[in-house]
Amino acid sequence: MPIYEYVCMECESHFEELVRNGEEPDCPDCTSENVRRQLSVFARHGASEQPSYGGSSGCCGGSCGCC
Numbered sequence: 001m002p003i004y005e006y007v008c009m010e011c012e013s014h015f016e017e018l019v020r021n022g023e024e025p026d027c028p029d030c031t032s033e034n035v036r037r038q039l040s041v042f043a044r045h046g047a048s049e050q051p052s053y054g055g056s057s058g059c060c061g062g063s064c065g066c067c
Contacts, residue, residue: 003016007038010034011027
């Protein structure tokens with residue numbers, strides 16, 4: 001069973017719900033049936049990798065001619 005994120009169009013509450021067979025849940029706060037599924041964004045935990053531009057000072061360190 002997938003977990004989906006929803007927003008209630010009546011009270012603007014955001015919630016997650018386990019969904020069976022494509023059913024749409026009611027809002028847990030106001031019990032409205034007017035809810036919309038939201039696009040989920042995946043989170044990544046751990047060390048973040050910063051892009052390297054040829055030096056610690058970036059482009060204006062002289063490598064792109066902006067100085």
